[in-house]
Amino acid sequence: MNIIISNASGQPIYEQICTQLKQMILSGELKEGDLLPSMRVLAKELRISVITTKRAYEELEREGFLVTAAGKGCFVASMNRELVREEHLRRIEEHFSEAVRLARGAGLQRGELIEILETICEGEAL
Amino acid sequence: MNAIEIRDLCKSYGDFQLDHIRLSLPEGCVMGLIGENGAGKSTTIHLLLDLIRADSGEILLYGQPHTRVFPALKEEIGVVLDEACFPETLNVREINSIMRTAFRNWSSETFFGYVGRFHLPEKKTVKAYSRGMKMKLSIAVALSHGARLLILDEATSGLDPVVRDELLDLFFEFVQDERHSILISSHITSDLEKICDYVAFIHHGRILISEERDILEERLGIVKCAREQLRELDQTAVLGVRESAFGVEALVERGRIPAGLQIERASLDDMIVLLSKGVK
Numbered sequence: 001m002n003i004i005i006s007n008a009s010g011q012p013i014y015e016q017i018c019t020q021l022k023q024m025i026l027s028g029e030l031k032e033g034d035l036l037p038s039m040r041v042l043a044k045e046l047r048i049s050v051i052t053t054k055r056a057y058e059e060l061e062r063e064g065f066l067v068t069a070a071g072k073g074c075f076v077a078s079m080n081r082e083l084v085r086e087e088h089l090r091r092i093e094e095h096f097s098e099a100v101r102l103a104r105g106a107g108l109q110r111g112e113l114i115e116i117l118e119t120i121c122e123g124e125a126l
Numbered sequence: 127m128n129a130i131e132i133r134d135l136c137k138s139y140g141d142f143q144l145d146h147i148r149l150s151l152p153e154g155c156v157m158g159l160i161g162e163n164g165a166g167k168s169t170t171i172h173l174l175l176d177l178i179r180a181d182s183g184e185i186l187l188y189g190q191p192h193t194r195v196f197p198a199l200k201e202e203i204g205v206v207l208d209e210a211c212f213p214e215t216l217n218v219r220e221i222n223s224i225m226r227t228a229f230r231n232w233s234s235e236t237f238f239g240y241v242g243r244f245h246l247p248e249k250k251t252v253k254a255y256s257r258g259m260k261m262k263l264s265i266a267v268a269l270s271h272g273a274r275l276l277i278l279d280e281a282t283s284g285l286d287p288v289v290r291d292e293l294l295d296l297f298f299e300f301v302q303d304e305r306h307s308i309l310i311s312s313h314i315t316s317d318l319e320k321i322c323d324y325v326a327f328i329h330h331g332r333i334l335i336s337e338e339r340d341i342l343e344e345r346l347g348i349v350k351c352a353r354e355q356l357r358e359l360d361q362t363a364v365l366g367v368r369e370s371a372f373g374v375e376a377l378v379e380r381g382r383i384p385a386g387l388q389i390e391r392a393s394l395d396d397m398i399v400l401l402s403k404g405v406k
Contacts, residue, residue, distance in 0.1 A: 010391070012344065044298035049156065051323040052340055 001030070005046055006089055013048055017056035024086060025065055036066065036074040129153045129275050135173060135183030144169050144331045147183070151324065154304040156297070158318035158339075159311040160398060163327035167311040168208075170328065171279045174309075175205060187275075202229055202285060204268030208280035210260035214253035218246055218263070231272035240266035244292075258289045265293065269300065276300060278310040279333050290317055297321055315394035325394065329402050347380045348387035348396055359383060366404025377401060404405040 003020050005013055024030040037045070038076045039053040045118070057074055067077045103113045128150045135147040144166050151157040159167050164202075172178045174185055176196055185192040187199055212221060218241050227234045241248065244262040261281060268276060276297070282290045289322035293311065294317055300306050301321075312318055318325070319339075326336040335342065346365070356367065356374050363382035368375045380389055392400075 012340070014340065031326060040302045044295075044302060047294070047298065047320045049323045049339060050301065051155070051338055055340065077403065 003042075003046060005048065013103075014052050014056040014059065017046075017053065018059050020057070021060060022063075022065060022087065025079070030076050032076055032078045034076045038073055038077065074080060127153045128186070129155075129188060130157075130174065130309060131189075132170070132174070132187040134185070135170070135185065136181045137169060137178070138181060139169075142166070142169075142331060144173075147328070147331075147333055149326050149333065149336055151307055151309055153188075153307050154301070155323040156301060156308040156310065156314075156321050157324040157326060158322035158394075159309065159328060160315055160318060160394060161243060162313060162314065162398065163403060165328045166331040167328055168279055169331075169372050171277060171309075171311060174277065175203075192245050192307065201229055201271060202274050204271070204273030204276045206261070206264045206268050206276070206278045206281045210252070210264045212252045212260070212263065212352075215251050217251050218248050221252075221263070221267070225267060225270070233270055233272070237266055237270035240269060259269050261285060262289070262293075265296065269296070272372040274303075276306070276308045276310075278308065278312075280312055281310065281316055282312055288382050290314070294321060296334065297302035313398075315398065327401060334401055335397070343391065343399075345379060345381070346377055346392050346397065347383075348392045348400075349376050349378050349383060349389055350374070351376075351386050351387060355387070364404070366400030366402070368400060368403060375400070377404065 001024065003017060005016055009016065011019075021030070021036075032033075036042075036057075039050055039057055042053045043050045057066060057068070061068060061074070064080065064083050065077055066074050068074050100113070130149065130151040132147055132149040135144060137144040142164075147166070147170055147398040149157070149159075149170075159170065160166050169178075173180050174192065176193055187195055187203075192199075216224075218238075222234050222237055225237070226234060240246075240262075244259070244266065246259055246263060246266070247254075252263070255263065265278075265281065282293055285293070297308055297310070298321060301308060308321075310318065310322075322339050324337065325339045325342055327334045337345075349359075350373060352373050353369070355375055356364070359376075359378070360382050364376050365379070366377040377392055377397060378389070383389060
């Protein structure tokens with residue numbers, strides 16, 4: 001399991017951890033019931049404060065990706081299909097918004113943008 | 127439970143005054159006490175260790191007034207001051223013999239474990255040690271009597287980056303036990319930036335900021351802009367300013383700056399420098 005923290009990124013460290021763990025869970029690299037490193041071990045290995053790792057885990061627990069068993073540690077939660085779909089949708093929207101911002105900057109029309117999307121979909125046979 | 131709680135601590139020395147210091151360090155956490163030389167970091171730590179008496183205020187260790195619990199608690203507090211105070215004619219074996227009688231919970235095994243890990247020569251006397259070696263020796267002693275609270279005053283200053291990095295590893299190991307806490311004062315903020323859960327910034331004897339580091343990072347940022355732009359901002363949101371011939375750099379409260387101005391991340395160094403410029 002790799003978690004890479006970038007200091008250059010504007011994203012707060014706890015968010016970087018959340019994003020990367022989520023990706024691992026969604027991609028199946030981390031499976032239901034897998035034990036995650038303890039907050040203190042994670043903090044030590046990444047050389048960040050314990051409060052930061054605690055916050056990342058709390059966030060993931062709130063979103064339903066993790067469950068905490070007192071005295072045992074944090075585990076990957078059983079994945080709810082709905083939740084996975086939701087998360088994918090959220091990321092698709094994020095990327096589309098980014099594309100729209102770029103299109104606006106480049107002076108593209110709505111029709112042209114949709115055309116690009118259609119071409120890509122055809123290429124990928126979606 | 128707070129490992130350390132300081133309430134309205136005052137101490138004056140003629141021209142220097144420690145003014146109503148308030149701090150709390152929850153058990154299991156690491157607090158960095160930062161500030162420039164002469165800001166009052168060491169005075170605060172000396173008061174905490176009951177080496178000097180406060181004029182007023184209160185210091186609680188694990189919920190009890192520090193002077194009352196000190197005799198019993200001294201075993202459980204590992205202290206490293208900026209100068210290693212071992213007699214120069216002793217070697218580590220002799221130091222081990224002395225410490226074994228001084229501390230009830232002294233572990234020679236732990237001590238020699240650190241001596242080996244730090245490659246401290248067993249036969250040489252302290253006199254022949256470099257500054258880095260002396261500091262490692264102090265830390266080895268502080269960690270060999272079962273301490274649960276580690277208090278370090280400028281322990282990493284004057285050491286090279288490789289040694290500082292080794293020590294940082296050691297501190298991370300120490301807090302793997304969630305009952306262990308660390309108070310570390312330093313003006314080398316890059317070290318603290320990595321490990322601290324809480325940051326307290328002290329300036330001219332006053333605590334200007336004491337907060338969770340992550341929250342501090344989210345709350346404050348650096349804006350670089352023209353002088354005219356700075357004047358248009360809400361001045362109470364501006365905490366410190368550095369001016370150059372071609373513009374200004376200001377430490378600001380992120381939430382109170384209008385959208386559109388680019389806000390950069392403020393390092394602890396930026397905060398120290400700009401806050402001390404900002405406060406008259």
